[in-house]
Amino acid sequence: MEKTEKIQADMQALGRAARAAARIVAKADTAVKNHALIAMARAIRCHEASLLAANAADVAQARNKGLEPAMIDRLTLTPKGIASMAAGLEQIAALSDPIGAVTDLDYRPSGIQVGRMRVPLGVIAIIYEARPNVTADAAGLCLKAGNAAILRGGSEAIQSNQAIAACVQEGLRSAGLPEHAVQVVETTDRAAVGELITMSEYVDMVVPRGGKGLIERIANEARVPVIKHLDGVCHVYVDLSADLEKAVRVADNAKTQRYGTCNTMETLLVHAGIAERFLPRICKILLEKGVELRGDEAARALVAGIKPAVEEDWYAEYLAPVLSVRIVEDIDQAITHIATYGSQHTDAIVTEDYSRARQFLREVDSSSVMINASTRFADGFEYGLGAEIGISTDKLHARGPVGLEGLTSQKFIVLGDGHIRE
Amino acid sequence: MEKTEKIQADMQALGRAARAAARIVAKADTAVKNHALIAMARAIRCHEASLLAANAADVAQARNKGLEPAMIDRLTLTPKGIASMAAGLEQIAALSDPIGAVTDLDYRPSGIQVGRMRVPLGVIAIIYEARPNVTADAAGLCLKAGNAAILRGGSEAIQSNQAIAACVQEGLRSAGLPEHAVQVVETTDRAAVGELITMSEYVDMVVPRGGKGLIERIANEARVPVIKHLDGVCHVYVDLSADLEKAVRVADNAKTQRYGTCNTMETLLVHAGIAERFLPRICKILLEKGVELRGDEAARALVAGIKPAVEEDWYAEYLAPVLSVRIVEDIDQAITHIATYGSQHTDAIVTEDYSRARQFLREVDSSSVMINASTRFADGFEYGLGAEIGISTDKLHARGPVGLEGLTSQKFIVLGDGHIRE
Numbered sequence: 130m131e132k133t134e135k136i137q138a139d140m141q142a143l144g145r146a147a148r149a150a151a152r153i154v155a156k157a158d159t160a161v162k163n164h165a166l167i168a169m170a171r172a173i174r175c176h177e178a179s180l181l182a183a184n185a186a187d188v189a190q191a192r193n194k195g196l197e198p199a200m201i202d203r204l205t206l207t208p209k210g211i212a213s214m215a216a217g218l219e220q221i222a223a224l225s226d227p228i229g230a231v232t233d234l235d236y237r238p239s240g241i242q243v244g245r246m247r248v249p250l251g252v253i254a255i256i257y258e259a260r261p262n263v264t265a266d267a268a269g270l271c272l273k274a275g276n277a278a279i280l281r282g283g284s285e286a287i288q289s290n291q292a293i294a295a296c297v298q299e300g301l302r303s304a305g306l307p308e309h310a311v312q313v314v315e316t317t318d319r320a321a322v323g324e325l326i327t328m329s330e331y332v333d334m335v336v337p338r339g340g341k342g343l344i345e346r347i348a349n350e351a352r353v354p355v356i357k358h359l360d361g362v363c364h365v366y367v368d369l370s371a372d373l374e375k376a377v378r379v380a381d382n383a384k385t386q387r388y389g390t391c392n393t394m395e396t397l398l399v400h401a402g403i404a405e406r407f408l409p410r411i412c413k414i415l416l417e418k419g420v421e422l423r424g425d426e427a428a429r430a431l432v433a434g435i436k437p438a439v440e441e442d443w444y445a446e447y448l449a450p451v452l453s454v455r456i457v458e459d460i461d462q463a464i465t466h467i468a469t470y471g472s473q474h475t476d477a478i479v480t481e482d483y484s485r486a487r488q489f490l491r492e493v494d495s496s497s498v499m500i501n502a503s504t505r506f507a508d509g510f511e512y513g514l515g516a517e518i519g520i521s522t523d524k525l526h527a528r529g530p531v532g533l534e535g536l537t538s539q540k541f542i543v544l545g546d547g548h549i550r551e
Numbered sequence: 552m553e554k555t556e557k558i559q560a561d562m563q564a565l566g567r568a569a570r571a572a573a574r575i576v577a578k579a580d581t582a583v584k585n586h587a588l589i590a591m592a593r594a595i596r597c598h599e600a601s602l603l604a605a606n607a608a609d610v611a612q613a614r615n616k617g618l619e620p621a622m623i624d625r626l627t628l629t630p631k632g633i634a635s636m637a638a639g640l641e642q643i644a645a646l647s648d649p650i651g652a653v654t655d656l657d658y659r660p661s662g663i664q665v666g667r668m669r670v671p672l673g674v675i676a677i678i679y680e681a682r683p684n685v686t687a688d689a690a691g692l693c694l695k696a697g698n699a700a701i702l703r704g705g706s707e708a709i710q711s712n713q714a715i716a717a718c719v720q721e722g723l724r725s726a727g728l729p730e731h732a733v734q735v736v737e738t739t740d741r742a743a744v745g746e747l748i749t750m751s752e753y754v755d756m757v758v759p760r761g762g763k764g765l766i767e768r769i770a771n772e773a774r775v776p777v778i779k780h781l782d783g784v785c786h787v788y789v790d791l792s793a794d795l796e797k798a799v800r801v802a803d804n805a806k807t808q809r810y811g812t813c814n815t816m817e818t819l820l821v822h823a824g825i826a827e828r829f830l831p832r833i834c835k836i837l838l839e840k841g842v843e844l845r846g847d848e849a850a851r852a853l854v855a856g857i858k859p860a861v862e863e864d865w866y867a868e869y870l871a872p873v874l875s876v877r878i879v880e881d882i883d884q885a886i887t888h889i890a891t892y893g894s895q896h897t898d899a900i901v902t903e904d905y906s907r908a909r910q911f912l913r914e915v916d917s918s919s920v921m922i923n924a925s926t927r928f929a930d931g932f933e934y935g936l937g938a939e940i941g942i943s944t945d946k947l948h949a950r951g952p953v954g955l956e957g958l959t960s961q962k963f964i965v966l967g968d969g970h971i972r973e
Contacts, residue, residue: 152890156914229913235935241924243934248916250946333946354776354947375969382971468574479969490964491651492578494670502663502967511972512665512963513657524672524755524960525776526947538946541934542912545924547797547901549804550933 133320140324143279143312144331147252150309151277155249159226161304166222166269169300170215173265176296177211183292184261191259191285204259204286214265214293217516218300221269224515227533228275231542239551242544247537249275251333254325255518256347258339259283264293267336268311270518272301274536277310279332281325283339284317291315326351336531338519356527356535358520360446360472361391363504366398366463366489367407368480375501376403376479380411382503383477385418389448391520392475392497392507396443396453398463401427404456408432412454420450427456443470460485464492471495473522475507496522496529555742562746565701565734566753569674572731573699577671581648583726588644588691591722592637595687598718599633605714606683613681613707626681626708636687636715639938640722643691646937649955650697653964661973664966669959671697673755676747677940678769680761681705686715689758690733692940694723696958699732701754703747705761706739713737748773758953760941778949778957780942782868782894783813785926788820788885788911789829790902797923798825798901802833804925805899807840811870813942814897814919814929818865818875820885823849826878830854837874846876853878865892882907886914893917895944897929918944918951 154162173180184206191201227247234244253276255267264280271278282290294313301308314321326335326347335355337347344357365383367376383394399408404427412422412432422428423438435454442453443466457463460478467476477499478489486500497507507530509517514532521527527535576584595602606628613623649669656666675698677689686702693700704712716735723730736743748757748769757777759769766779787805789798805816821830826849834844834854844850845860857876864875865888879885882900889898899921900911908922919929929952931939936954943949949957 155916237933237935239928239933241928241933246912246920251916349774352771354945372969378969378971379967386972477965490668494577494673495962497963497965498668499965500967501969502965503971505972506661506663506965506967506970507963511659511661511663513659523776528960529963538950540917541919541929541951543899543919543921543924543928545801545922545928547794547800547923548928549800549925550808550927 136316136318136320137324139316140321140328141331143314144252144328146309147277147279147312148331150307151249151251153307154272154277154310155228155275157275157306161306162226162273162275163222165272165300165304165306166218168303169265169269169297170218172296172299173211173215173218173293176292177208180206180211180289180292180296181208183288187286187288194285196285200259200285204261204289206261206289210262214262217266218269221273221516224273224533226273227537239548240545241548244542245539246542248540250536250538252277252279252331253536254279254281254332254335254353256281256322256325256335256337256339256343257283258343259285261286261289261293263338264290264313265297266516267518268297270516270533271536272310274533276536279312279314279325281314281322287317322347323350326353329353336519354526356519356521356523356531358391358522360522361393361474362395362444362446362470362472363392363475364396364398364467364471365394365477365479365504366457366460366467367400367403368460368478368482368485369400369402370482370485371403371407371479372481373407373410376407377411377414379477379479379501379503381414383505384415384420384452386503386505388450390505392504393448394452394504395445395447396455396470398455398457398466399428401456401458404428404431408454415452418450420452422452422454424454425456428454446472460488464489467493467495474520475499475504477502477504496520558738558740558742559746561738562743562750563753565736566674566750568731569699569701569734570753572729573671573673575729576694576699576732577697579697579728583728584648584695584697585644587694587722587726587728588640590725591687591691591719592640594718594721595633595637595640595715598714599630602628602633602711602714602718603630605710609708609710616707618707622681622707626683626711628683628711632684636684639688640691643695643938646695646955648695649959661970662967663970666964667961668964670962672958672960674699674701674753675958676701676703676754676757676775678703678744678747678757678759678761678765679705680765681708683708683711683715685760686712686735687719688938689940690719692938692955693958694732696955698958701734701736701747703736703744709739744769745772748775751775758941776948778941778943778945778953780813780944782944783815783896784817784866784868784892784894785814785896786818786820786889786893786898787816787926788879788882788889788898788900789822789825790882790900790904790907791822791824792904792907793825793829793901794903795829795832798829799833799836801899801901801923801925803836805927806837806842806874808925808927810872812927814926815870816874816926817867817869818877818892820877820879820888821850823878823880826850826853830876840872842872842874844874844876847878849878850876868894882910886911889915889917896942897921897926899924899926918942
């Protein structure tokens with residue numbers, strides 16, 4: 130009980146400090162924010178040795194605890210990883226400043242001018258796994274968008290995160306910005322997260338990044354708006370009028386370019402009229418690459434080596450060399466399948482037919498809808514956002530890859546000359 | 552217990568029907584949606600007599616229950632009110648269709664084109680007081696933005712709302728759209744609201760409109776995103792460099808054009824250097840109009856008839872002929888006062904000074920920030936949004952007056968020609 134109260138008090142203090150810092154960062158000039166970002170990058174490069182030492186301590190503890198190799202891999206910082214963290218901050222400095230941009234400033238019949246000005250959100254909390262590079266990334270994006278950040282990374286990375294935070298704060302200081310503009314939660318107690326996501330007076334948005342369990346827990350318990358990304362059950366639908374070469378290229382890339390990412394294809398839908406020509410070709414490639422195929426009866430009748438799919442397969446985000454395959458009668462059945470089993474993340478059609486391309490684009494309700502392109506393109510860098518804090522499968526505020534703009538809001542501005550309402 | 556289960560089951564059925572209807576409305580052509588809106592308007596005009604009869608029954612019951620005159624006033628439908636409901640729907644038909652609009656479609660270095668397409672949110676629940684005109688308004692806006700609507704008006708208006716809903720559904724039918732695209736909750740049991748705001752699988756957004764108590768309750772209990780409007784503690788700051796005539800005109804209008812609206816000025820901030828010239832003039836006008844003034848000591852020293860203000864006055868949304876008045880030393884003190892006591896709704900500066908105007912516009916963190924214009928302009932119609940479903944004091948998704956655009960989202964679209972990620 131006493132311990133919980135202490136954590137609550139600590140988090141409240143953190144929140145108050147973030148709110149105060151946010152007011153200052155919100156009005157900081159573009160040049161000042163860029164100065165801070167470049168100074169952070171410099172500090173990270175200068176302190177490479179101490180970053181590696183802090184990280185080595187984290188990794189040693191993680192190994193003792195018997196963490197999975199994949200998690201240790203994400204936790205480990207290398208000189209190359211440190212250089213790319215620093216370069217990432219410099220890239221953020223090079224992005225144009227979204228804050229203060231005025232759009233749609235029009236005269237109204239009353240004589241006033243009405244427009245919108247892009248403004249920071251305020252204080253953003255990022256909750257993530259033991260991936261130290263996220264610390265620098267998230268800090269940089271939040272700062273450029275004029276926000277204060279509260280960062281809570283996985284407890285296994287606590288020493289790495291604090292070392293990176295020290296570099297970040299060195300950068301803030303050198304630009305004359307408050308150190309509390311970026312704070313790393315020091316306690317690894319889970320109660321801190323519970324407090325963080327309910328302090329609506331101090332936190333304006335929470336971005337959880339990590340496994341589905343973490344995200345579901347935060348979405349359920351938060352009293353603060355959450356930008357979240359749950360599943361990536363992505364589909365490629367190969368239409369009757371698909372160009373076979375393009376279909377093979379896109380489906381292969383969507384599945385095998387990387388298996389563990391959220392924009393990887395998990396289900397391949399194939400029009401019955403093209404299945405006989407297309408399916409043997411793509412399946413041969415995928416089987417040779419070691420992808421396990423699970424299909425409906427129609428698919429299994431066409432290709433040997435496809436295992437039977439069960440109902441759960443259509444819902445599955447494998448994140449692995451496994452693919453479910455289904456033959457559909459027409460585009461409507463494909464769209465219905467995507468609406469029923471998909472996760473509204475990224476879905477693509479391969480077709481040369483104009484009307485069906487148009488229909489798919491309009492009717493599929495996903496954060497990214499593609500024609501003749503690999504689902505793997507669903508990414509902030511590929512979309513030209515410069516960087517991304519995550520991918521949102523929500524519909525409100527930000528949908529799809531979330532870049533700087535997703536960390537901002539817009540206010541209305543009204544310019545008059547003594548105008549009054551009649 | 553049995554009753555609660557019945558209500559839950561009813562609401563779930565309503566939700567399922569809304570979700571199914573939303574899929575159809577989402578892909579409806581602009582012409583079909585406009586046909587429905589115009590047919591709704593026609594039905595409302597044709598059924599004037601039965602609308603008035605249903606409303607008279609509601610009003611009679613409300614009188615028996617001893618409802619306040621102001622509430623009975625809002626509940627009462629007149630032939631003029633019915634005509635303006637119908638005209639409102641026709642105006643919504645005349646607005647351009649936001650759905651399907653593609654913006655920012657650019658080629659990326661990879662060769663793909665990336666853009667954004669505006670899409671419906673899905674199912675929107677509107678919870679409001681006993682104001683029957685909101686039923687037609689909300690139905691029309693949701694439909695035009697391609698959404699299904701679940702409407703839950705105050706129980707005192709239940710017969711009026713059902714009569715209006717019948718006209719709305721007549722319009723939907725005549726356009727070949729599903730009747731469940733607009734549903735009015737039939738039970739007046741409060742448990743229905745509890746269910747409605749937690750059915751996240753069927754409801755994409757909740758818009759509560761009404762008193763602060765209702766909105767706070769919904770915001771606290773909702774498991775679905777809420778677009779809400781809490782307080783309107785609006786300020787006018789009269790700067791040292793204000794034009795006296797403009798300052799008097801704007802302050803008078805902001806306070807007295809209507810007392811009960813959320814964009815009415817509640818606190819007047821005056822620069823110490825102009826107070827002696829400005830305050831006696833504006834106070835004379837306000838006192839003559841019967842406005843009660845509550846001020847700090849400096850203001851009271853300048854004008855007789857100002858009562859002493861207490862700390863609570865600076866936080867107060869009077870919604871009445873009461874105004875708090877404070878003298879400030881400079882613009883920074885004014886901005887700090889607004890940040891401390893305001894509600895981030897609408898705040899205005901009156902000044903002829905370029906730099907201070909620029910500073911106020913950038914630094915005041917409210918949904919509408921104005922220069923030399925009355926706060927009363929903060930309104931969807933005045934801003935050119937065509938119509939508004941409400942005013943949001945939140946920062947995420949929609950901020951300020953919420954029109955059709957606030958009832959939509961954007962998805963990314965990607966056009967390729969067999970492009971894959973390298």
